[in-house]
Amino acid sequence: MERELSFVEAICEATDQEMGRDRNVVLFGLGVDDPKHIQGTTKGLPEKYGAERVFDTPLSEDAMTGVAVGMAWAGLRPIHVHIRMDFALLAANQLVNMAAKSYYMFGGKLNVPMVVRGMIGKSWGQGPQHSQALYSMFAHVPGLKVVAPTTPHDAKGCLIAAIRDDNPVLYVEHRMLHFQKGPVPEAMYEVAPGSARVTAEGADLTMVGISYMQLECLRARHELAAVGIEAEVIDPIWLAPLDLDTVVRSVRKTRRLLVVDNDWAYCGVGASLVAAVAEALSGEVGIQYRCLGFQPTTCPTSPTLEEAFYPNPASIAAGAHEMVRGDSTWRPPRRAYPETISFRGPF
Amino acid sequence: MPPTSSRESRGAGLPARDPARTGPPDPETCYRLLLLIRTVEEEIARVYPSDVIKSPVHLSIGQEAVAVAVCMALRLEDVVFGTYRGHAAYLAKGGDLDRMIAELYGKNTGCAGGKGGSMHLVDVEHGVMGTSAVVATTIPEALGMAMAFQYRREPRVVVSFFGDGATEEGVFFETLNVAALRKAPLIFLCENNSYAIHTHLHQRQAQSDICRKAEAMGVPAFRFESDDVETVYARIAGAAARLRADPFAGPCFFEAPTCRWREHVGPGEDFHLGYRTADDVRRCQANDALKKAAGRLTEIRRAVIEREVLGAVARAFERAAAAPFPEAGTLLDDVYKEV
Numbered sequence: 001m002e003r004e005l006s007f008v009e010a011i012c013e014a015t016d017q018e019m020g021r022d023r024n025v026v027l028f029g030l031g032v033d034d035p036k037h038i039q040g041t042t043k044g045l046p047e048k049y050g051a052e053r054v055f056d057t058p059l060s061e062d063a064m065t066g067v068a069v070g071m072a073w074a075g076l077r078p079i080h081v082h083i084r085m086d087f088a089l090l091a092a093n094q095l096v097n098m099a100a101k102s103y104y105m106f107g108g109k110l111n112v113p114m115v116v117r118g119m120i121g122k123s124w125g126q127g128p129q130h131s132q133a134l135y136s137m138f139a140h141v142p143g144l145k146v147v148a149p150t151t152p153h154d155a156k157g158c159l160i161a162a163i164r165d166d167n168p169v170l171y172v173e174h175r176m177l178h179f180q181k182g183p184v185p186e187a188m189y190e191v192a193p194g195s196a197r198v199t200a201e202g203a204d205l206t207m208v209g210i211s212y213m214q215l216e217c218l219r220a221r222h223e224l225a226a227v228g229i230e231a232e233v234i235d236p237i238w239l240a241p242l243d244l245d246t247v248v249r250s251v252r253k254t255r256r257l258l259v260v261d262n263d264w265a266y267c268g269v270g271a272s273l274v275a276a277v278a279e280a281l282s283g284e285v286g287i288q289y290r291c292l293g294f295q296p297t298t299c300p301t302s303p304t305l306e307e308a309f310y311p312n313p314a315s316i317a318a319g320a321h322e323m324v325r326g327d328s329t330w331r332p333p334r335r336a337y338p339e340t341i342s343f344r345g346p347f
Numbered sequence: 348m349p350p351t352s353s354r355e356s357r358g359a360g361l362p363a364r365d366p367a368r369t370g371p372p373d374p375e376t377c378y379r380l381l382l383l384i385r386t387v388e389e390e391i392a393r394v395y396p397s398d399v400i401k402s403p404v405h406l407s408i409g410q411e412a413v414a415v416a417v418c419m420a421l422r423l424e425d426v427v428f429g430t431y432r433g434h435a436a437y438l439a440k441g442g443d444l445d446r447m448i449a450e451l452y453g454k455n456t457g458c459a460g461g462k463g464g465s466m467h468l469v470d471v472e473h474g475v476m477g478t479s480a481v482v483a484t485t486i487p488e489a490l491g492m493a494m495a496f497q498y499r500r501e502p503r504v505v506v507s508f509f510g511d512g513a514t515e516e517g518v519f520f521e522t523l524n525v526a527a528l529r530k531a532p533l534i535f536l537c538e539n540n541s542y543a544i545h546t547h548l549h550q551r552q553a554q555s556d557i558c559r560k561a562e563a564m565g566v567p568a569f570r571f572e573s574d575d576v577e578t579v580y581a582r583i584a585g586a587a588a589r590l591r592a593d594p595f596a597g598p599c600f601f602e603a604p605t606c607r608w609r610e611h612v613g614p615g616e617d618f619h620l621g622y623r624t625a626d627d628v629r630r631c632q633a634n635d636a637l638k639k640a641a642g643r644l645t646e647i648r649r650a651v652i653e654r655e656v657l658g659a660v661a662r663a664f665e666r667a668a669a670a671p672f673p674e675a676g677t678l679l680d681d682v683y684k685e686v
């Protein structure tokens with residue numbers, strides 16, 4: 001039996017192992033040494049590595065992001081944690097104007113090896129300002145890498161790869177995935193930038209699920225299997241750079257691409273993926289494309305509205321079914337899944 | 348825009364208070380407001396485990412006195428900007444009780460139609476501007492509104508409430524600077540409860556004298572020794588009168604010590620986390636403004652007010668529970684204002 005860890009434990013182990021291996025890795029952010037340890041992802045690290053390497057910050061996201069850039073220029077490898085992705089907006093100037101551009105703008109003289117961890121919320125009324133994904137905004141900017149692992153295995157491998165990367169990497173964590181458990185090797189390993197994974201095989205359509213929508217796509221696949229539709233599911237893992245080839249190969253086979261983004265679809269990573277695949281297959285006729293994402297509005301707090309805001313396994317399966325069978329009336333039941341039940345406030 | 352009339356109205360059938368009072372704060376109003384806020388938040392804490400409120404709540408139990416003292420010195424047409432820990436300022440300024448509870452319940456009848464929740468309360472008619480979940484974000488909005496009032500020569504005062512943690516953000520300093528530069532009719536009000544989540548002020552600020560920061564940016568500052576309602580009220584009433592008399596009188600800054608009795612977010616206590624002790628909080632509880640306010644009234648008056656407040660709160664929760672959830676079909680309403 002392979003050893004199992006939770007997503008949270010996998011992040012913690014990756015950080016621990018990298019800090020143990022490389023004295024240049026430092027970890028900071030609001031609450032990293034807090035009694036709640038950022039959901040457990042920094043547990044034990046303040047004690048093990050001391051307050052000079054693991055430290056809390058004041059509420060100063062903008063400055064601390066610039067601090068990370070300066071540290072990186074001096075050869076450190078900072079990890080800056082935001083308990084919510086929404087707060088990375090206060091760091092946007094430093095991320096977009098400095099971290100992303102530094103290496104290019106200074107003629108290859110100053111690269112920025114830093115990791116920014118940002119958490120996406122959902123459910124329990126996280127609402128307008130505590131639920132945003134925003135990764136598409138950052139993936140838009142050349143010079144930034146963006147990764148959104150969905151399993152404990154990839155949580156560890158991607159974080160190690162991000163820390164070792166010589167460029168700024170936005171590491172996207174979905175709070176609903178923190179609950180997942182799965183096999184995680186003890187040894188150190190990298191899940192390298194630009195490596196997508198086929199997570200389930202099928203011949204009838206290709207579903208690409210980004211971040212938490214990967215899990216929802218696998219659930220939708222289950223619903224579809226019950227009516228005889230075999231969906232292939234792909235986890236892109238890295239959103240910038242994107243592994244286009246794996247998706248193109250699959251779509252060439254299935255002739256149908258449904259991308260489910262965990263972000264607003266317009267100008268999003270999902271829409272870009274659809275466009276890129278369509279371009280790559282532009283000589284071929286009869287391929288269907290579709291992109292689902294958040295409804296084009298602010299995330300509402302009220303549970304009834306929030307339910308309508310996000311794609312879910314039933315709505316994803318219904319969309320896929322329509323693509324395969326041309327019938328838009330079929331819809332599987334909306335089921336309750338363990339993490340949405342166990343995810344309760346306060347926070 | 349908030350209305351310019353000075354007609355005083357209060358939510359939930361609570362009687363009006365005299366908005367233009369000078370002299371010491373009316374003890375009955377003071378007790379009523381303190382009791383209202385405490386009762387509402389204790390009821391929130393009580394029902395929270397049943398999941399009728401499915402969103403984060405940041406309670407101000409123990410911190411009510413500052414909001415009450417400040418808001419009693421304001422008029423209906425004055426405006427307050429609060430934070431995600433905004434129940435006290437909302438209610439003290441006269442925000443509608445029924446609509447607040449319905450908002451927490453995610454209901455159609457909520458002050459934001461259920462779209463905002465506890466962290467985004469709003470009651471424009473009563474001068475409560477929408478609150479933000481992102482620390483320090485509404486400090487510049489308060490300045491913007493003060494500058495608009497100044498521009499139109501409206502004798503209206505804006506108060507920006509924020510916590511000690513907010514004084515670490517860049518936007519705090521930027522706003523202080525511009526407010527001083529523009530001599531804006533704005534009152535900065537820092538509710539210093541010593542903590543940002545679980546981290547003490549001294550672990551976050553090398554120079555933790557917050558008033559000195561304000562003064563360094565050119566804004567005169569005053570630190571209250573305690574959250575005593577009468578003292579805070581008198582100072583704020585004076586400052587407000589000065590700003591109403593002269594829209595170019597310039598901003599002022601107040602820091603009030605206060606104490607959060609419950610956990611940072613959620614209904615419970617959090618002494619098990621070890622960042623502070625139960626004794627720390629017990630010391631604050633010995634100075635409970637609500638108890639002091641109760642002591643200033645006769646038993647009969649107190650009983651009348653209690654019955655009134657408890658009844659209003661109970662009705663607000665009943666109405667919220669009975670109200671409908673928003674229809675899924677309204678999800679895309681209000682993304683843009685359509686003409």
Ligand SMILES: Cc1ncc(C[n+]2csc(CCOP(=O)(O)OP(=O)(O)O)c2C)c(N)n1
Binds near residue numbers: 061432481483512542
């Ligand atoms: C910009 C930003 N950074 C971090 C957070 C997370 N956070 C929420 S409340 C809080 C503490 C704020 O402390 P303070 O301003 O003193 O207000 P209090 O909660 O004590 O009322 C933090 C860090 C946030 N909401 N916004």
Ligand SMILES: [Mg+2]
Binds near residue numbers: 510511538541542543
């Ligand atoms: Mg505080």
